[in-house]
Amino acid sequence: MATIAEPQKMNLNGYVGFDTITRQIEKKLLKRGFQFNVIVVGQTGLGKSTLINTIFAAHLIDSKGRTSSEEPFRQTTEIQTVSHLIEENGIRLRLNIVDTPGYGDQVNNENCWEPIIKYIKDQHSAYLRKELTAMRERYIQDTRIHCCLFFISPTGHALKPIDIVVLKKLSEVVNVVPVIAKSDSLTMEERVAFKRRIKSELGFHNIKLYPYDSDELDDHERALNDSIKQMIPFAIVGSEKNVVIDGKSVRGRRNRWGVINVENEQHCEFVHLRDFLTRTHLQDLIETTAQIHYEAFRSKQLLALKESSSKQQQQQQQQQQQAQPVQQQVGPGAPVI
Amino acid sequence: MNRIQGTMVRTVRQKITEPDEIKNKIHEVVLKHVKLADKNKWMDIKLNDPNLKFEILRDCMSLTDRNIPNLELNFIETVGDAVKFYLGEEKKDLRIGHPVATWFAENEDKLPPNMTFIPYVKELGEYALQHRGYFPDPGPWKIPQTRNVVLRDTLGIDALPRQRFNKTKRTPYVLNIMVVGESGLGKTTFMNTLFNTPLKEEIHPKNPQSTQTVEISPVHYELVEDGVTLNLTVVDTPGFGDQLNREHNLDPIVEYIDNQFEAYHTAERSPEFRRAIPDTRIHALLYFIPPTGHALKELDIKSLQVLSAKVNVIPVIAKADTLTQEEKAAFKKTILRDIEANDIRIFPTAYPDDRESVEDLEKYIPFTVIGSDQFVDVGGKKVRGRSYRWGIVEVENEQHCDFIHLRELLMTHALHDLLETSHTVHYHNYRAQKLRSSGRPESILACDDSYEHRIERSKQSMAEEMIKKEEEMRQNFVMKVREKEANLREREEQLNQRRQQLMAELEEQRLALASEEREFQELYNANRSAR
Numbered sequence: 001m002a003t004i005a006e007p008q009k010m011n012l013n014g015y016v017g018f019d020t021i022t023r024q025i026e027k028k029l030l031k032r033g034f035q036f037n038v039i040v041v042g043q044t045g046l047g048k049s050t051l052i053n054t055i056f057a058a059h060l061i062d063s064k065g066r067t068s069s070e071e072p073f074r075q076t077t078e079i080q081t082v083s084h085l086i087e088e089n090g091i092r093l094r095l096n097i098v099d100t101p102g103y104g105d106q107v108n109n110e111n112c113w114e115p116i117i118k119y120i121k122d123q124h125s126a127y128l129r130k131e132l133t134a135m136r137e138r139y140i141q142d143t144r145i146h147c148c149l150f151f152i153s154p155t156g157h158a159l160k161p162i163d164i165v166v167l168k169k170l171s172e173v174v175n176v177v178p179v180i181a182k183s184d185s186l187t188m189e190e191r192v193a194f195k196r197r198i199k200s201e202l203g204f205h206n207i208k209l210y211p212y213d214s215d216e217l218d219d220h221e222r223a224l225n226d227s228i229k230q231m232i233p234f235a236i237v238g239s240e241k242n243v244v245i246d247g248k249s250v251r252g253r254r255n256r257w258g259v260i261n262v263e264n265e266q267h268c269e270f271v272h273l274r275d276f277l278t279r280t281h282l283q284d285l286i287e288t289t290a291q292i293h294y295e296a297f298r299s300k301q302l303l304a305l306k307e308s309s310s311k312q313q314q315q316q317q318q319q320q321q322q323a324q325p326v327q328q329q330v331g332p333g334a335p336v337i
Numbered sequence: 338m339n340r341i342q343g344t345m346v347r348t349v350r351q352k353i354t355e356p357d358e359i360k361n362k363i364h365e366v367v368l369k370h371v372k373l374a375d376k377n378k379w380m381d382i383k384l385n386d387p388n389l390k391f392e393i394l395r396d397c398m399s400l401t402d403r404n405i406p407n408l409e410l411n412f413i414e415t416v417g418d419a420v421k422f423y424l425g426e427e428k429k430d431l432r433i434g435h436p437v438a439t440w441f442a443e444n445e446d447k448l449p450p451n452m453t454f455i456p457y458v459k460e461l462g463e464y465a466l467q468h469r470g471y472f473p474d475p476g477p478w479k480i481p482q483t484r485n486v487v488l489r490d491t492l493g494i495d496a497l498p499r500q501r502f503n504k505t506k507r508t509p510y511v512l513n514i515m516v517v518g519e520s521g522l523g524k525t526t527f528m529n530t531l532f533n534t535p536l537k538e539e540i541h542p543k544n545p546q547s548t549q550t551v552e553i554s555p556v557h558y559e560l561v562e563d564g565v566t567l568n569l570t571v572v573d574t575p576g577f578g579d580q581l582n583r584e585h586n587l588d589p590i591v592e593y594i595d596n597q598f599e600a601y602h603t604a605e606r607s608p609e610f611r612r613a614i615p616d617t618r619i620h621a622l623l624y625f626i627p628p629t630g631h632a633l634k635e636l637d638i639k640s641l642q643v644l645s646a647k648v649n650v651i652p653v654i655a656k657a658d659t660l661t662q663e664e665k666a667a668f669k670k671t672i673l674r675d676i677e678a679n680d681i682r683i684f685p686t687a688y689p690d691d692r693e694s695v696e697d698l699e700k701y702i703p704f705t706v707i708g709s710d711q712f713v714d715v716g717g718k719k720v721r722g723r724s725y726r727w728g729i730v731e732v733e734n735e736q737h738c739d740f741i742h743l744r745e746l747l748m749t750h751a752l753h754d755l756l757e758t759s760h761t762v763h764y765h766n767y768r769a770q771k772l773r774s775s776g777r778p779e780s781i782l783a784c785d786d787s788y789e790h791r792i793e794r795s796k797q798s799m800a801e802e803m804i805k806k807e808e809e810m811r812q813n814f815v816m817k818v819r820e821k822e823a824n825l826r827e828r829e830e831q832l833n834q835r836r837q838q839l840m841a842e843l844e845e846q847r848l849a850l851a852s853e854e855r856e857f858q859e860l861y862n863a864n865r866s867a868r
Contacts, residue, residue, distance in 0.1 A: 110582050157521045160520075193680050255662070257729060258729075259727060
């Protein structure tokens with residue numbers, strides 16, 4: 001085999017122009033647009049739909065809570081997908097939001113996570129199938145889930161057993177970002193203590209959350225990741241309604257004792273979450289899904305495929321061997337079927 | 338009236354209807370029988386002596402040709418009453434137009450024959466009607482009509498409530514409260530806030546993963562305020578709603594409640610405890626609802642249904658500082674609609690004994706509460722509250738939450754109602770269920786044999802008779818069949834014999850014929866050969 005020689009570093013004498021490749025890529029990407037898929041997981045009434053609408057500053061999904069007594073109870077976790085195309089400064093983002101109404105709401109919640117895990121794996125397997133076909137499309141539409149927002153109820157004590165189990169299972173197949181919902185019911189001390197407890201529990205149960213450690217990160221990325229890790233889980237407040245503070249109209253909640261400004265860093269960590277999701281780590285989330293989770297799924301599937309195909313070959317050989325002596329027994333005049 | 342051989346013949350008189358005439362006639366009658374001192378006070382003569390009463394009234398009746406029914410007879414105590422009766426109109430039959438009476442008339446053929454309808458007339462007082470529907474006998478069961486008496490001088494009975502109060506003040510009250518709700522809803526903090534004392538300290542926050550089942554942990558306290566002692570027991574239920582499978586979360590709670598009822602029941606029956614039965618029954622159950630803003634979850638609805646049938650349930654919206662004013666109002670409405678749709682009876686709306694004082698508090702149900710162990714500085718005063726970066730929430734501020742209304746309801750108005758309702762409604766329900774399931778009849782008094790039971794018994798006896806008769810008939814039938822069989826067998830025998838006889842005869846005849854034939858042949862042959 002030919003070995004690739006060490007590249008020699010050359011100095012350029014004049015301007016060549018291949019540094020415009022970044023702009024060419026940008027233009028190409030602008031035309032194609034981006035695709036981002038999020039799944040929200042959490043019990044009824046924690047404000048999942050409101051938070052999504054707040055992050056993307058538009059009414060994207062409706063709350064699927066039970067609002068009247070005639071509505072029946074959902075007997076299992078359902079998966080409902082909504083797709084939107086949002087555009088900002090010429091950049092088009094196709095956004096898929098997957099809601100999971102019915103999660104954690106029944107009296108018996110055993111196996112309430114199975115539909116979710118199945119859905120995530122189905123997206124991976126659909127992508128894999130498209131990749132494996134002989135006639136591959138030019139650009140495979142990516143429906144794999146890039147990010148899972150997991151909502152924790154603001155009890156102030158610790159994580160519930162259902163949370164631990166589901167977090168473990170989810171963190172193996174998708175990037176999980178835990179979030180403390182309705183955090184306006186926690187004072188600062190309570191919030192700090194709650195977060196500390198949650199982090200210690202996550203460490204105890206060995207649950208790996210996004211962002212992951214990697215050797216390829218350079219220093220300032222690592223610093224950024226560390227600051228994110230400090231803040232996880234994000235304590236947020238969501239609101240679609242506007243309130244007037246100091247003459248400005250901002251999104252917030254008004255109570256008899258004060259006004260909560262969603263975009264105020266002192267009040268809640270919504271700004272951090274939004275920046276994390278859209279401004280800094282959007283591309284990284286997509287990449288991690290493709291490189292880590294999808295690859296793990298793919299290798300498992302292909303290994304299993306190879307094993308099953310080798311088993312099938314063995315079986316076929318055995319059948320052929322059995323079939324041959326039978327053929328000889330049948331007389332020459334009789335037709336061999 | 339003449340007596341002709343034991344029968345009474347009444348001479349028919351013209352009916353006297355004019356009031357003056359009636360009065361005069363009665364006057365005459367009275368004079369005939371009674372010697373009067375004062376002629377003008379003839380109406381006041383008391384008819385206590387039964388003989389006198391009989392004489393006078395009999396004559397009146399015969400004179401006016403109008404019988405006084407038994408009902409009235411009892412009420413006539415003076416002559417004046419009798420006059421009043423006669424002057425009054427014939428009592429109109431209340432049954433005309435009475436809906437129940439018309440129903441009785443329509444369904445007469447379906448009803449048993451001894452059932453009649455007597456409309457309730459308030460002025461006559463209450464009669465304990467004998468249950469077979471006979472005309473009420475105003476015998477010793479009559480409850481006398483109470484008459485208002487105006488006191489002319491001070492008596493002093495207005496001190497009676499105070500005497501009672503002073504006596505009861507010395508006995509300690511018992512209150513047992515149970516709190517049910519998912520962990521992290523602020524139950525312990527709320528109880529501390531309600532009784533204004535640190536009842537339970539959260540040394541370290543509970544770990545919901547460690548509880549596999551619901552524990553029941555009752556803690557006893559003794560609180561003293563203004564000379565009144567309150568023996569408070571708070572039963573906490575850690576672990577409720579925390580596991581993955583919550584189907585059996587209610588079982589320990591229901592078991593505990595039933596055990597307390599059972600203990601009270603046995604204590605009631607034992608002689609030494611009658612005076613001061615130790616009461617550990619749950620009087621109030623506070624159910625904490627998480628502030629989701631949507632309708633109630635399945636677990637909540639199921640739990641509320643089961644629990645509200647056993648104890649007084651007060652639903653409470655926990656951690657209400659998460660909700661804005663509009664969200665609170667909408668949430669309350671949704672919850673109330675859910676409660677109504679699922680037939681959940683909550684205290685105090687479902688137990689309307691003392692409505693007037695409680696009505697203005699009822700509009701806040703379900704109560705939104707905020708609990709706090711800490712004190713914050715508001716306008717120079719230290720109050721219970723929670724301090725956030727965007728404001729301070731005060732627990733005792735009516736604008737912020739309904740805590741003071743709930744405390745008012747529980748402590749000031751409904752404390753006694755809670756105790757009473759849990760005894761008269763819930764404990765009696767439990768007792769009735771228990772006794773009915775053990776097969777005890779509804780009433781152990783013989784005269785209370787209800788109509789349905791008699792019908793049942795007669796049905797049973799009829800069924801038995803039927804069975805007996807069937808048996809008899811079957812026996813008869815079997816006997817007859819056997820007889821007939823015997824007969825037929827005999828005849829068969831006889832016929833067989835006959836046949837045999839006849840066959841034998843036939844045989845004989847044949848033989849005879851055969852022998853004669855032979856003889857003839859011989860003779861013939863002999864004749865032929867002789868020629």
